[in-house]
Amino acid sequence: MKYSMKPSLLALSLAVALGTATAAVHAADVASTPATVAATGALTGDDASPDLRPKPPVKTRNLGAVDVSAALDDARNSLSPDTGSSQYVIDLKAIAQLPLGAATPMNQVLLQAPGVVQDSYGGLHVRGDHANLQYRINGVIIPESISGFGQSLDARTIQNVKLLDGALPAQYGERTAAVVDITTKTGHDLGNGGSVGITGGAFGTLNPNASIWGSNDRWSWFFTGNYMESNVGIENPTASRQPIHDHTNQLKAFGDASYLINNATRLSFLFGVSNNRFQIPNNPGQTPQFGYLDTVNFNSASLNELQRENTRFGVLALQGKLGATDYQVSLGQRYTSVGFSPDAIGDLMFNGVAASVHRANRASTLQADFSTPLGDVNTLRYGVYGSFEHASSRTDSLVFPVDANGNQSSTTPITILDGNRLTARTWAAYVQDEWSIGDKWTVNYGLRADQYRAFRTESQLSPRLGVVYQATDSTTLHAGYSRYFTPPASEMISTANIEKFAGTTNALPTTGNNTPLAERSDYYDLGISQNFGSAWTVGLDAYDRNVTRLQDEGQFGQALVYSTFNYRYGRVRGAEFSVNYAEGPLSAYFNLAYSRAMGKRIITGQYNFSPQDLAYIYGHYIHLDHDQKLTSSGGISYALDSATRVGADYLFGSGLRKGGSVPNGLSLPSYFQLNLNVSHDFHFAGFGKLHTQLALINALDRTYELRDGTGIGVGAPQFGPRRGVYLSLQKDF
Secondary structure, rough: OOOOHHHHHHHOOOOOOOOHHHOOOOOEEEEEEOOOOOOEEOOOOOOOOOOOOOOOEEEHHHHHHHHHHHHHHHHHOOOOOOOOEEEEEEHHHHHHHHOHHHOOHHHHHHHOOOOEEEOOHOEEOOOOOOOOOOEEEOOOOEEOOOOOOOOOOOOEEEEEEEEEOOOOOOOOOOOOEEEEEEEEHHHHOOOEEEEEEEEEEEEHHHEEEEEEEEEOEEEEEEEEEEEEEEEOOOOOOOOOOOEOOOEEEEEEEEEEEEEEEEEEEEEEEEEEEEEEEOOOOOOOOOOOOEEOOOOOOHHHHHHEEEEEEEEEEEEEEEEEEEOOOOEEEEEEEEEEEEEEEEHHHHHHHHHOOEEEEEEEEEEEEEEEEEEEEEEEEEEEEEEEEEEEEEEEEEEEEEEOEEOOOOOOOOOOOOEEEEEEEEEEEEEEEEEEEEEEEOOEEEEEEEEEEEEEEEOOEEEEEEEEEEEEEEEEOEEEEEEEEEEEEOOHHHHOOOOHHHHHHHOOOOOOOOOOOOOOOOOEEEEEEEEEEEEOOOOOOEEEEEEEEEEEEEEEEEEEEOOOOEEEEEEEEEEEEEEEHHHHHHHOOOOEEEEEEEEEEEEEEEEEOOOHOOHHHHHHHHHHHEEEOOOOEEEEEEEEEEOOOOOOOEEEEEEEEEEEEEEOOOOOOOOOOOOEEEEEEEEEEEEEEOOOOEEEEEEEEEEOOOEEEOOOOOOOOOOOOOOOOOOOEEEOOOEEE
């Protein structure tokens, strides 16, 4: 069924919210009704396991800006239900207990949640999906950046982060593998002050940081920035301890400023910036395949490939209350670009092509969410979302000509220019009702409509249903069904002109449909969470996803940039088990996940594959390249006293896929990485407290491969980190 939503609906919703906000100037009472929590677990530092029982509405009558801000935070949270889905919460205390503390990259923070698999270039896979993550900051969707390996978000901004996956309510669309829902620190909560610090250690790592926060009457602000350089910017393609040509420089900043217009209305502006530069590490001992002019030898350890990644985003959000209705309306824009610079001579001699690649994407967004209570047992939630994107891709390639047999016919390269531009429009609307049936049942049912326009127009109406049953005070069951519509990521669409490369060393093996399609799937999720006393929480969750036009991504060519393609059919299923303990000075967690992700019959991007692989995949299901059968994470932290804490955590994986007698037919060996840490707060007269943290990463110095360079859409080999010692110093003021 096709559904068309006109842009005027979005404009009307925005006008209603903005035009009537002033009507609430005299409203002094701010009410919030939190949604029933259906969680499989939470990693929450010293805190006990979360109370999963429904809570009564919270009413706050306040005069102070701090109380007003807290009540608005509760109201904003009530806009985003999670009924029927699975969630895992990691707060700032838990982040502080990780080996690198607040210096931990965002992807490594998320690896502590069940079902999250690590990949090369900082990539993550949640429940068998390649990427497909949706990031939200304070309830606002932040459009994704172009795929690469730079981390544009900083863990120092986080008050808590919630990973939502499974059968999501109708509010969540487009990127649905998981929702990374970040609540940031605020000046109203922290008071006036700031922090400066530095992390340094192995492999030339240096990471200074500074933050400032505060509030003044109705104003509140939080700003943070950090600079990082290291000699291991990307995973080493060899097992050696010191990679060759792998330096990185990264600069990140984030800010959030808000103003309380009145006791029921808040205007916020948040922004983020990242500038990341990477050397592409070299794999020595490779043999050139082509001659260049009068040169036949080239040392692969001397290659000089570079990549740069830039991201900027800004969001203006108006949040408040109109009568009984809570709302948040936001306008945002994000610009992202990635550029790959080859080693012109070296890449020609090893690959037969030296391609300078540049991709850029600018997205303008509108988001409006509303929540209206209907009596005492129903809450109606509804909203709209729109995105307007301009994407560009340009590739300047040096190649050699070849003869009729495909052999190099000249050692003088020729230049081929190829590029395209894309305009993509995404519109969505949703409506859903959360219905509390007695004291034990909560049902959330809704409908979502999505439309995506780029090279073609695609749309879908998607029903959603989530149920939570509070069997006892300590036992919670949840179940859900969601129909998903996932447009291709516009910033990763690059339609190469195949004909231009005919008769060259970069000739593509076959033709086909080079424009990716929107993915459509049916998602089923069932889980249980059990509390044992106040300290233990045990969760078990199972899921099944049946997919048509399954999207996957691959690195095709030497540039470290991903492109999207589709399988006709997909089957993804798995189960997750989690245990959390927190009481007194001890906290611990354990996660174990099983996954099986399969695809059949490639229907777009066929020119990236050999005819033999296409023929096999046409009639057979194969493992997706990122499929990992078993994944586990866990950790323990113990406070020796009020100033000293020791801890350890680990990652385990049974191995991603690699090539075999059939595509992706084998898996890499399993790996285990153990990390240790100790922290201590020193107190000096006249200086105050100095927080120190010592981390030992990969304490056993186990060498393991994330990728071996084979498999569909896989580039060079990548190895996990070697043993390294890092020291962090942090001073609050």
